[in-house]
Amino acid sequence: MEPVETLPTVLVVDDSPDNIRLLGNILLRECRVLFATSGQAAMDSAVANHPDLVLLDVMMPEIDGFEVCQWLRAQESTRGIPVILVTALNDMDAETRGFEVGAVDFLTKPVNPAVVRARVAAHLALKRQRDILEKTNLRLQEEIRRREKLETQLREQAEYDALTALPNRKLFHDRLQQAVLVGERRRRHFALLFVDLDRFKWVNDTLGHDAGDTLLIEVARRLKGVVRKSDTVARLGGDEFTVILSDILHESMAELVARKILEQLSTPFILKGQQVAISGSVGIGMFPDDGATPHDLARNADSAMYLAKQSGRNAFRFFSEEIDRQAHQRMTLEGEMRLAFQNDEFFIDYQPKIRLATGRLSGMEALVRWDHPREGVLFPKQFIPLAEGTGLITQVGAWVLRTACRDATLWIEEGFPDLRLAVNLSALQFRDGERLVSMVEETLLETGFPAKNLELEITESMMLGNPEQAAETLNQLRDLGISIAMDDFGTGFSSLALLKRLPIQVIKIDRSFVKDLTPDGRNASFTSAIISMAQQLGLRVVVEGVESDQQLNILKQQGGDEVQGFFFSPPLGRESFLDLLHGRLPLGAAKVVNDD
Numbered sequence: 001m002e003p004v005e006t007l008p009t010v011l012v013v014d015d016s017p018d019n020i021r022l023l024g025n026i027l028l029r030e031c032r033v034l035f036a037t038s039g040q041a042a043m044d045s046a047v048a049n050h051p052d053l054v055l056l057d058v059m060m061p062e063i064d065g066f067e068v069c070q071w072l073r074a075q076e077s078t079r080g081i082p083v084i085l086v087t088a089l090n091d092m093d094a095e096t097r098g099f100e101v102g103a104v105d106f107l108t109k110p111v112n113p114a115v116v117r118a119r120v121a122a123h124l125a126l127k128r129q130r131d132i133l134e135k136t137n138l139r140l141q142e143e144i145r146r147r148e149k150l151e152t153q154l155r156e157q158a159e160y161d162a163l164t165a166l167p168n169r170k171l172f173h174d175r176l177q178q179a180v181l182v183g184e185r186r187r188r189h190f191a192l193l194f195v196d197l198d199r200f201k202w203v204n205d206t207l208g209h210d211a212g213d214t215l216l217i218e219v220a221r222r223l224k225g226v227v228r229k230s231d232t233v234a235r236l237g238g239d240e241f242t243v244i245l246s247d248i249l250h251e252s253m254a255e256l257v258a259r260k261i262l263e264q265l266s267t268p269f270i271l272k273g274q275q276v277a278i279s280g281s282v283g284i285g286m287f288p289d290d291g292a293t294p295h296d297l298a299r300n301a302d303s304a305m306y307l308a309k310q311s312g313r314n315a316f317r318f319f320s321e322e323i324d325r326q327a328h329q330r331m332t333l334e335g336e337m338r339l340a341f342q343n344d345e346f347f348i349d350y351q352p353k354i355r356l357a358t359g360r361l362s363g364m365e366a367l368v369r370w371d372h373p374r375e376g377v378l379f380p381k382q383f384i385p386l387a388e389g390t391g392l393i394t395q396v397g398a399w400v401l402r403t404a405c406r407d408a409t410l411w412i413e414e415g416f417p418d419l420r421l422a423v424n425l426s427a428l429q430f431r432d433g434e435r436l437v438s439m440v441e442e443t444l445l446e447t448g449f450p451a452k453n454l455e456l457e458i459t460e461s462m463m464l465g466n467p468e469q470a471a472e473t474l475n476q477l478r479d480l481g482i483s484i485a486m487d488d489f490g491t492g493f494s495s496l497a498l499l500k501r502l503p504i505q506v507i508k509i510d511r512s513f514v515k516d517l518t519p520d521g522r523n524a525s526f527t528s529a530i531i532s533m534a535q536q537l538g539l540r541v542v543v544e545g546v547e548s549d550q551q552l553n554i555l556k557q558q559g560g561d562e563v564q565g566f567f568f569s570p571p572l573g574r575e576s577f578l579d580l581l582h583g584r585l586p587l588g589a590a591k592v593v594n595d596d
């Protein structure tokens with residue numbers, strides 16, 4: 001006989017003490033037997049003693065065997081205990097229900113001792129096997145988790161730099177390879193920047209390696225701060241860092257990041273309690289122009305970095321000489337643009353707008369120019385993108401609106417009360433709606449220009465980022481009494497939904513549609529369709545870029561409201577425009593000075 005503590009435990013449940021005694025005697029030799037004489041006592045005992053098997057009488061008062069069995073199955077701690085139900089002979093219904101509530105077997109009364117022993121022994125053996133399997137399974141899962149953790153650690157050690165936690169050289173090469181593949185497949189540009197610290201050796205030699213490590217960790221943090229989450233910043237070793245800027249639309253975006261990096265690196269670091277100024281050099285390679293393979297691109301970005309270092313440090317260089325020249329020209333221009341306000345170098349030309357129905361001047365569009373001391377007169381496309389890239393556009397835009405409103409107020413006072421002034425807004429001004437609305441409001445107050453005579457020109461793309469916020473800004477502008485014109489209509493999505501949703505009063509048909517306007521051409525159908533759609537929506541239509549009387553006649557027939565273009569007049573300086581207003585200069589007499 002096995003010692004009692006190693007014998008399996010069987011809980012015998014029956015409300016009849018005789019039956020309990022009988023079953024107990026049958027099992028006594030092979031098992032440790034526990035007893036319960038009610039359903040409740042059985043449940044309590046199962047939870048407390050966790051038996052290896054339950055022999056459960058079905059017919060009991062209050063809580064019967066089915067309920068007890070169901071309850072045991074529902075509890076986490078007793079779910080695995082096999083239950084054999086003891087039923088009356090030939091009670092088929094009881095058997096069916098018993099299986100439904102989770103019993104594993106049946107014994108029928110009156111019980112046959114040999115059958116009882118055999119069934120109990122079989123189910124105990126099964127349970128033992130299951131327990132062993134479960135334990136093995138748990139151990140295996142634990143082992144898998146341990147190995148996965150180890151693998152992750154090993155991978156991180158193999159792919160990440162231990163000091164800065166940035167991707168190391170190996171992972172950088174993988175990512176670069178990946179970027180090249182994506183770039184090839186989707187025909188996307190991306191930029192690779194090589195960044196090198198200019199005084200790292202000095203820090204290591206004079207302040208010690210601890211300070212060098214602190215510096216590298218801080219540099220890693222700052223570099224990550226200037227790029228998007230989807231970009232990669234890696235450390236190749238020493239003080240050599242790289243940045244992969246994915247999805248670059250234009251080199252100027254890479255330039256912007258390079259400049260931010262230089263700014264970050266030239267902001268002093270605190271090392272061993274003292275302020276240390278270092279700087280960096282950045283080399284930029286553009287995919288695919290500066291290298292269509294990871295190897296070529298990396299080599300070229302690296303050599304651009306050496307050129308930057310040679311050119312006096314704290315500098316960036318593009319690999320391509322042409323791009324580099326343009327980037328540095330932009331940088332110079334930016335500095336000069338800041339000075340241009342002080343030196344009064346901006347001025348405005350006004351291009352007349354003509355009402356088709358009367359053939360008379362109805363208003364003008366203000367177009368900014370920059371009288372650059374070295375380059376001569378610069379047109380918007382030569383400096384507005386730069387002003388947008390540097391944030392200076394807010395200042396330029398406010399200056400244009402104030403100056404144009406001041407000029408136009410004078411003209412209104414000179415006897416042209418209906419003169420309408422159109423001013424362009426930039427997407428960047430539009431992004432800060434609140435600031436824009438208060439700037440416009442203040443300008444109207446300051447200059448006394450009537451809001452109803454002002455038309456602000458926006459483009460569709462400005463609305464796309466956040467249409468809800470755009471609609472709110474436009475509503476606030478409309479509440480001031482200003483009209484809103486959708487510029488360049490037809491070149492973007494030309495979404496009707498947008499026209500319906502936004503408080504727009506005017507659409508301006510882009511001049512590309514007027515260019516080849518012939519009576520039976522495709523462009524004629526296009527302008528005609530837009531004009532009749534606009535009329536149905538109650539919008540005014542201004543057509544830009546009218547250069548010939550043939551175009552004019554078509555537009556007249558199609559019923560446009562206003563036109564603007566070299567056929568009547570190019571943009572004019574303030575004095576010439578005044579001459580035009582007073583009839584001293586006839587419409588159509590001025591020569592084209594800006595034909596882009």
Ligand SMILES: Nc1nc2c(ncn2[C@@H]2O[C@@H]3COP(=O)(O)O[C@H]4[C@@H](O)[C@H](n5cnc6c(=O)[nH]c(N)nc65)O[C@@H]4COP(=O)(O)O[C@H]3[C@H]2O)c(=O)[nH]1
Binds near residue numbers: 367381547566594595
């Ligand atoms: N080929 C041809 N061109 C014609 C004709 N009639 C007018 N143009 C030109 O077309 C442009 C019309 O302005 P836009 O579509 O609003 O396009 C403007 C506008 O989007 C932007 N811009 C101008 N001034 C400002 C400003 O103060 N702020 C902002 N944010 N953008 C401005 O710069 C763009 C270009 O301005 P500009 O170079 O002055 O060029 C002007 C004008 O000189 C024509 O018959 N034929």
